[in-house]
Amino acid sequence: MTTPTPDVLSEAEQGRCQEFFPTTANSIQNNIIHHLMSFQGRDPERSGASDIYKALAFTMRDIMVEKWIKTQKTYYAKEKKRVYYLSLEFLIGRSLSNAIINLGLWDEVKQAVEGLGYSLGEISEQEEDAALGNGGLGRLAACFMDSIATLKIPAYGYGIRYEYGLFNQQLINGYQVESPDNWLRYGTPWEFERRVPVFCVQFYGKVTTYQDEKGCFRTKWIDTEDVMAMPCDMLVPGYKNDHVINMRFWAARASRELDLTHFGEGDYIGAVQHKVSSETISKVLYPPDHNYAGQELRLKQQYFFVCATFQDIMRRYKKKNAMFDDFNDQVAVQLNDTHPAIAIPELMRLLLDVEGLNWEKAWDVCTKTFAYTNHTLMPEALERWSVDLMGKVLPRHLQIIYEINQRFLDQVAQQYPGDIDKLRRMSIIEEGYPKMVRMAHLAVIGSHSVNGVAALHTQLLKERTFKDFHALYPDRFNSKTNGITPRRWLLTANPELAGLINSRIGTGWEVDLEELRTLEPLADDPEFREAFWQVKLNNKKRLTDYIQLTTGVEVIPETMFDVQVKRIHEYKRQLLNALHVIYLYQKFVSEPDLELPPRTVIFAGKAAPSYWRAKLIIKLINAIAEVVNHDPRIGDRLRVVFLPNYNVSQAELIIPAADLSEQISTAGTEASGTGNMKFALNGALTIGTLDGANIEIREEVGEENIFIFGLNAEEAAFERIRNSRTPEQICRDNPEVAEVMEALADGSFAQGDRNLFKPLVDSLMSPHDQYLLIRDFESYLACQQRVNEAFLDQQCWLRMAVLNVARMGKFSTDRTIRQYANEIWGIPV
Numbered sequence: 001m002t003t004p005t006p007d008v009l010s011e012a013e014q015g016r017c018q019e020f021f022p023t024t025a026n027s028i029q030n031n032i033i034h035h036l037m038s039f040q041g042r043d044p045e046r047s048g049a050s051d052i053y054k055a056l057a058f059t060m061r062d063i064m065v066e067k068w069i070k071t072q073k074t075y076y077a078k079e080k081k082r083v084y085y086l087s088l089e090f091l092i093g094r095s096l097s098n099a100i101i102n103l104g105l106w107d108e109v110k111q112a113v114e115g116l117g118y119s120l121g122e123i124s125e126q127e128e129d130a131a132l133g134n135g136g137l138g139r140l141a142a143c144f145m146d147s148i149a150t151l152k153i154p155a156y157g158y159g160i161r162y163e164y165g166l167f168n169q170q171l172i173n174g175y176q177v178e179s180p181d182n183w184l185r186y187g188t189p190w191e192f193e194r195r196v197p198v199f200c201v202q203f204y205g206k207v208t209t210y211q212d213e214k215g216c217f218r219t220k221w222i223d224t225e226d227v228m229a230m231p232c233d234m235l236v237p238g239y240k241n242d243h244v245i246n247m248r249f250w251a252a253r254a255s256r257e258l259d260l261t262h263f264g265e266g267d268y269i270g271a272v273q274h275k276v277s278s279e280t281i282s283k284v285l286y287p288p289d290h291n292y293a294g295q296e297l298r299l300k301q302q303y304f305f306v307c308a309t310f311q312d313i314m315r316r317y318k319k320k321n322a323m324f325d326d327f328n329d330q331v332a333v334q335l336n337d338t339h340p341a342i343a344i345p346e347l348m349r350l351l352l353d354v355e356g357l358n359w360e361k362a363w364d365v366c367t368k369t370f371a372y373t374n375h376t377l378m379p380e381a382l383e384r385w386s387v388d389l390m391g392k393v394l395p396r397h398l399q400i401i402y403e404i405n406q407r408f409l410d411q412v413a414q415q416y417p418g419d420i421d422k423l424r425r426m427s428i429i430e431e432g433y434p435k436m437v438r439m440a441h442l443a444v445i446g447s448h449s450v451n452g453v454a455a456l457h458t459q460l461l462k463e464r465t466f467k468d469f470h471a472l473y474p475d476r477f478n479s480k481t482n483g484i485t486p487r488r489w490l491l492t493a494n495p496e497l498a499g500l501i502n503s504r505i506g507t508g509w510e511v512d513l514e515e516l517r518t519l520e521p522l523a524d525d526p527e528f529r530e531a532f533w534q535v536k537l538n539n540k541k542r543l544t545d546y547i548q549l550t551t552g553v554e555v556i557p558e559t560m561f562d563v564q565v566k567r568i569h570e571y572k573r574q575l576l577n578a579l580h581v582i583y584l585y586q587k588f589v590s591e592p593d594l595e596l597p598p599r600t601v602i603f604a605g606k607a608a609p610s611y612w613r614a615k616l617i618i619k620l621i622n623a624i625a626e627v628v629n630h631d632p633r634i635g636d637r638l639r640v641v642f643l644p645n646y647n648v649s650q651a652e653l654i655i656p657a658a659d660l661s662e663q664i665s666t667a668g669t670e671a672s673g674t675g676n677m678k679f680a681l682n683g684a685l686t687i688g689t690l691d692g693a694n695i696e697i698r699e700e701v702g703e704e705n706i707f708i709f710g711l712n713a714e715e716a717a718f719e720r721i722r723n724s725r726t727p728e729q730i731c732r733d734n735p736e737v738a739e740v741m742e743a744l745a746d747g748s749f750a751q752g753d754r755n756l757f758k759p760l761v762d763s764l765m766s767p768h769d770q771y772l773l774i775r776d777f778e779s780y781l782a783c784q785q786r787v788n789e790a791f792l793d794q795q796c797w798l799r800m801a802v803l804n805v806a807r808m809g810k811f812s813t814d815r816t817i818r819q820y821a822n823e824i825w826g827i828p829v
């Protein structure tokens with residue numbers, strides 16, 4: 001619907017132009033042209049889509065920065081309490097469409113871009129994803145920023161400006177091959193590199209004591225190696241509310257003093273080497289997900305960003321305050337997992353060594369300032385640093401950690417006299433060779449709030465991971481079920497569905513997702529169902545084209561799109577899904593007349609580069625696809641695709657096209673999941689276990705509108721010990737399971753090579769398989785059969801899908817953030 005751009009501004013437009021920046025199609029177009037010429041040096045008539053993308057991004061940034069300045073002024077004016085959200089990861093994805101939508105300028109920008117001869121779609125495609133995170137944890141941080149801005153909470157995100165984000169994944173011969181994500185190659189129009197404030201971060205060195213002018217013994221950290229932290233800001237606009245917040249990402253820069261010493265000594269090469277090694281700190285994102293690696297550079301990244309962040313917090317605090325007694329009335333710090341937990345001894349160091357508070361006062365302020373979010377129950381994912389490493393890199397912090405621990409253990413010993421084992425279990429220091437610092441214990445002890453990210457997860461934290469701590473501090477533990485932002489995951493990603501919803505119930509759901517509930521009656525309206533189906537089909541056609549383009553596989557949009565997209569990990573059980581694909585394949589071959597709905601099974605996800613088992617699972621899925629997709633006996637009834645390089649923008653394309661959402665982790669392993677929420681909000685039905693937020697999704701949508709199978713968390717824990725049915729027994733009892741395992745073992749998917757997938761066969765058949773795949777396989781097969789039957793009854797399926805959308809109100813991050821603000825941060829919203 002392009003209306004011709006008027007040459008003369010209407011009065012209404014002139015009125016609006018009194019704001020400094022453009023808000024009409026005409027003025028946006030002029031601004032794009034201005035940016036093209038003045039800043040990019042391009043001839044507007046000869047510039048391409050990538051030039052227009054950049055110029056448009058700068059135009060949106062201009063609008064945001066004006067609003068951001070106004071927003072910041074209101075904070076200072078009202079001396080509001082500020083929230084600092086500290087996260088090593090922000091999985092942002094693309095920013096352009098989201099910015100345009102949140103600024104409420106979609107129609108105007110569309111018109112402006114079309115006037116220049118482009119579609120907004122092709123312009124948006126020019127943007128590279130900002131992948132400064134691995135998966136769910138980083139994406140949660142990005143969704144939180146959107147909701148914080150939308151709810152006008154005075155908050156900042158703090159993180160690292162990685163020069164290389166999450167690696168790119170290619171598939172070569174079915175194997176994952178990683179390549180660097182050089183996302184800043186052409187710069188990014190979204191960041192503001194700032195020259196001030198730049199902060200100095202110390203490492204290594206030693207600790208000395210001295211007497212201050214009042215005769216008190218004080219501690220100093222000296223002879224350190226220093227690195228500078230330079231801020232880069234990215235702006236986050238709230239949804240149509242003129243509120244803009246910022247995420248501040250630190251980039252490492254060599255310190256000038258050291259550069260000069262080297263140069264002074266005539267050591268040019270040394271100076272350059274120093275520069276390179278300093279700047280390594282913010283070079284690359286660590287790719288492990290739910291798996292802790294323990295490398296010195298990672299610890300340095302953590303401290304680098306925490307130290308710079310706290311200098312910035314203190315700078316801002318000191319503008320209005322001289323005393324630290326009520327620091328925690330002005331500052332709340334949320335730790336996204338233990339990755340930034342070194343902030344606890346850092347704040348103690350600042351309060352003790354720099355500001356001169358006594359221990360008791362400093363500790364009181366500290367615990368009232370921090371709140372810690374736990375993201376995992378898996379022991380191998382809990383961060384522990386060797387005492388030796390900590391003592392080398394951060395000697396003063398190790399001293400402080402020992403002091404915190406000593407005082408804490410004294411308190412425990414008083415409460416539980418004679419219980420030596422409890423002291424050993426609860427200590428921040430794990431005795432052994434080598435001795436380790438348990439960051440999760442530090443985070444629990446140093447915070448006034450410890451939260452899990454779904455109800456089950458929080459319950460398991462209290463009962464298992466932090467049982468002793470829960471007994472000691474019962475009030476400290478609370479639950480904050482994760483969410484997703486409906487602006488990105490429905491409004492931006494699925495504009496057709498958003499449009500359909502708007503046409504029936506209006507737009508209130510965009511900021512109050514509970515309003516979707518008024519869609520419920522429409523689940524029984526044949527006309528609405530038909531329109532809903534048409535939207536889904538269009539989304540499936542878009543994905544079909546993308547699949548053809550990226551993998552060469554032809555799929556049929558009318559088939560059931562059965563989707564599992566997430567990081568590849570044993571606990572997420574992509575292998576269980578793969579076993580079901582083998583089962584279906586065998587069924588289609590052996591019983592060609594069976595009435596089963598045709599399926600397109602879609603996988604995507606990255607494996608940590610060092611996680612060879614996860615990489616072998618990727619190879620297996622591709623090997624199965626190779627066999628299935630080329631077997632003429634199958635016809636069009638089954639296709640398998642593995643889409644390479646899963647990221648946020650691919651998720652935005654895949655999720656709106658899904659019919660079935662696979663959320664099949666072993667119960668008690670997935671803390672929450674957020675992919676599960678994105679799918680249900682876009683009208684996919686879930687097949688899943690009673691794990692993480694799946695449980696709460698079932699509560700909301702009703703058990704008749706979700707497909708649940710398998711052991712629950714309690715049964716799974718029990719089964720690991722009792723082992724009532726071993727994989728071997730199950731294969732003996734169930735020939736269908738045996739047949740699937742046989743095909744996996746006999747090399748059917750490896751050109752006869754029986755060795756290739758042997759490690760996977762062995763773990764599946766092991767009586768000690770902690771993820772219980774074979775134990776849940778029969779239940780999964782039976783559940784998939786229920787899915788088949790439901791899908792064959794299209795009207796029934798559509799009804800369920802509409803009800804899923806209508807009942808997803810709880811899973812907005814607007815709700816999650818309100819709870820954090822009210823219940824943890826002390827900011828009533």
Ligand SMILES: *Cc1c(COP(=O)(O)O)cnc(C)c1O
Pocket residue numbers: 134135136139565566567646647648651672673674675676678
């Ligand atoms: C939402 C999201 C995730 C998290 O998915 P889960 O299924 O909850 O593990 C990971 N990666 C990307 C790109 C996402 O958008």
